[in-house]
Amino acid sequence: MKLRHTIRKGFGIAVLHAALAAGAALFAAPFVWLAVTSAKAPDELYPPRWKVPTPAAVTASPYTGINDNERARRPIKVSGEDWSRLRDPLVRAVSRRIVELGDALPGFYRPYLDDEHLAEGVFANILRRTPDEVFQRSEAAAVAWFREAVQPDVVRTVFERTYRRVALADVVFVGWDMTTEIPKDAMDIRWEVTEGDVTVVPRREGLRRSGQELHYRFDQRDRFAVQTVLPLTMPPENLKKFRISNHQDRSWHPFRAVIEMNGRKWRQLDRAYLRAQTWQDTTWQFASEEDRSVMIKTWLTLGAPEPTDFAAPGHVRITLEYRRASPSVAAFNKYIFNYTEVLRRAPLWRYIRNSFLLVGLNIFGQLLGSSLVAFAFARLRWPGREFCFILVLATLMVPPQVTLVPVFLVFKNLGWYNTLKPLWVPAFFGSAFYIFLLRQFMRSIPTDLEDSAKIDGCGYLGIYARIILPLIKPALAAIAIFTFMAVWNDFMGPLIFITDQELYPLSLGLFALHAMMVFTAQHELMMAAAVLMTLPVIALFFAAQRHFIQGITLTGLKG
Numbered sequence: 355m356k357l358r359h360t361i362r363k364g365f366g367i368a369v370l371h372a373a374l375a376a377g378a379a380l381f382a383a384p385f386v387w388l389a390v391t392s393a394k395a396p397d398e399l400y401p402p403r404w405k406v407p408t409p410a411a412v413t414a415s416p417y418t419g420i421n422d423n424e425r426a427r428r429p430i431k432v433s434g435e436d437w438s439r440l441r442d443p444l445v446r447a448v449s450r451r452i453v454e455l456g457d458a459l460p461g462f463y464r465p466y467l468d469d470e471h472l473a474e475g476v477f478a479n480i481l482r483r484t485p486d487e488v489f490q491r492s493e494a495a496a497v498a499w500f501r502e503a504v505q506p507d508v509v510r511t512v513f514e515r516t517y518r519r520v521a522l523a524d525v526v527f528v529g530w531d532m533t534t535e536i537p538k539d540a541m542d543i544r545w546e547v548t549e550g551d552v553t554v555v556p557r558r559e560g561l562r563r564s565g566q567e568l569h570y571r572f573d574q575r576d577r578f579a580v581q582t583v584l585p586l587t588m589p590p591e592n593l594k595k596f597r598i599s600n601h602q603d604r605s606w607h608p609f610r611a612v613i614e615m616n617g618r619k620w621r622q623l624d625r626a627y628l629r630a631q632t633w634q635d636t637t638w639q640f641a642s643e644e645d646r647s648v649m650i651k652t653w654l655t656l657g658a659p660e661p662t663d664f665a666a667p668g669h670v671r672i673t674l675e676y677r678r679a680s681p682s683v684a685a686f687n688k689y690i691f692n693y694t695e696v697l698r699r700a701p702l703w704r705y706i707r708n709s710f711l712l713v714g715l716n717i718f719g720q721l722l723g724s725s726l727v728a729f730a731f732a733r734l735r736w737p738g739r740e741f742c743f744i745l746v747l748a749t750l751m752v753p754p755q756v757t758l759v760p761v762f763l764v765f766k767n768l769g770w771y772n773t774l775k776p777l778w779v780p781a782f783f784g785s786a787f788y789i790f791l792l793r794q795f796m797r798s799i800p801t802d803l804e805d806s807a808k809i810d811g812c813g814y815l816g817i818y819a820r821i822i823l824p825l826i827k828p829a830l831a832a833i834a835i836f837t838f839m840a841v842w843n844d845f846m847g848p849l850i851f852i853t854d855q856e857l858y859p860l861s862l863g864l865f866a867l868h869a870m871m872v873f874t875a876q877h878e879l880m881m882a883a884a885v886l887m888t889l890p891v892i893a894l895f896f897a898a899q900r901h902f903i904q905g906i907t908l909t910g911l912k913g
Contacts, residue, residue, distance in 0.1 A: 385888065392881035393689045395629065397421060399877060409688050411681040412605035414571045416519035419604065419631075420471040424515070426478040429486060436489040440496050447497040448480070449473035451504040458506045460560030463513060475512040476504060514562060518631050521557065521565035523599035525584060525672070529592040537584040540565060540599070548673065550578020563633055565601060568676075576678040586670045590616050595639035595653060596672070602628040606684035611638050612673040613656065617665040620656035624698055627687050628676070648855040650867075651699045692882035696867075702883065704856060705863030709842060712777050712859055716841045717834050719781030720788055724833065725826070727784045728792035729818050733804060743793070749786045762850060776851045777844070777859075781837070788833050795829040796822060838894060842887075860887050 391399065393406045400423060407422055426445075428437040453467045466472055480503045488499050523540040537543075545554045545566055552570040570578050586593065596613065606629055610622040622638060639653040664671050679687060696702060730736075731743050765776040799822065807817050823830070848862040855866060864883050 409606045409684045415603045418469045418471040418516045431486045432489045448477045518603040520568040521601035523565040526597045530594045545580045548579045552578040572678040579675040581673045597637045602630045604631040606687045609676045614664040614671040618659040619662040623657045624654045696879045705860040709859040715778035716781040723782045723784035724788035732793045732796035
């Protein structure tokens, strides 16, 4: 009997632990998904997956590659049996057909025609418009249908996506007066190799956009650099920024730019990576007040000028330097990129500073104001004490939305609109809930301690500071946690009282960031910003959960 009871008890404990683990996993799943999404590139967000793709180990470029979400997926109406039967034969047939079309394709395609990534991409492209009944046919009939569908224009379209390379095109100079200057045509710019194993290959045909490709290898050296000298007609002091159209190869190797003119050179300060696989414009801008403003930073900042020997009048020398990143470093670069990018592009550090300022003032104010009022209700005897306490509790039944307009008018007439004062000054008057919490805690303290202090000549403030406060630390810790959560996540208060973006806390700053990025749909940056906002709350929970539970269970709220 005893053994059976022990087994039954152990089984019950195991079931309880399993239920707790399942519940913890269920509640942690949204945050895990948030963190996973924040480490993805824009084209990896759909279809939704828990796995974060790892960058390929690239030591030579150009090369071919295909994203996981670009691979062929079984159509919904195609049975698993038909899909398993035909998929591999169809992919092989597509690959052979691509090789047969070699004469109808540009010459530089030929080394990649039998590549598995190209065949997979062409197969997935054709699959989108394949009738479901094709998979119900025999293998020979299905192969014939797919071979007929493989045409040169399809191969060109897919090759454009799978052919990953580093390429350079237009260079545009922009002045402070917003004038623009294009010194040369993209194909006329002469990029010279100054370091490393790299070859500049002009590519005029075969792709939708022409450019000068950089064919590099990191077998012997871990860096390479290319350089060009361009004419500049605008005054050098008027030059604000320059922009280079470039294609990246998704290798996540870091790169930076150096610009030289009039005996001075400027180096890029921000980190940049070969992270995309499409054409894009990268902008470098000289350091200015705009770097410290609340603008969304769409440029890479150039640092302070340094002396250089290049002083050709009316000319600018641009150097692009690329460094090799090991597979682990490339993966690390990718996983943290969205976090560093959102911190670089938006003034989140300013928002975080404002949030911590409000949190600190509110916690101090609530602890001071609520504890003083609770001490008066719990330990002092004065006429009307119970009635005033009931009146304080009655305010809990008044929704804050009812008093929103009067409170706004009061603060506006005080001249506090568009300042942080309405968000922290009221905390010094206490909160009805926190007053009730502390009053119940103080009433549990024996009066003998207070009587002994009075005999020793201690006044009411001395009793409050030396006797009461040390004994109610658990309740104060619970109030501090409650206040931190409320202020950190407060959105309505800042939205109503603040219009100056420099005063935004993080909650309102994320809303402004979303509003500015809504047209670019950079959801991965928003996810990274959301993770940054959630981390302090999670850290607080793990650091202070013991104090939180102790503060609740030792008050009048315990069950």
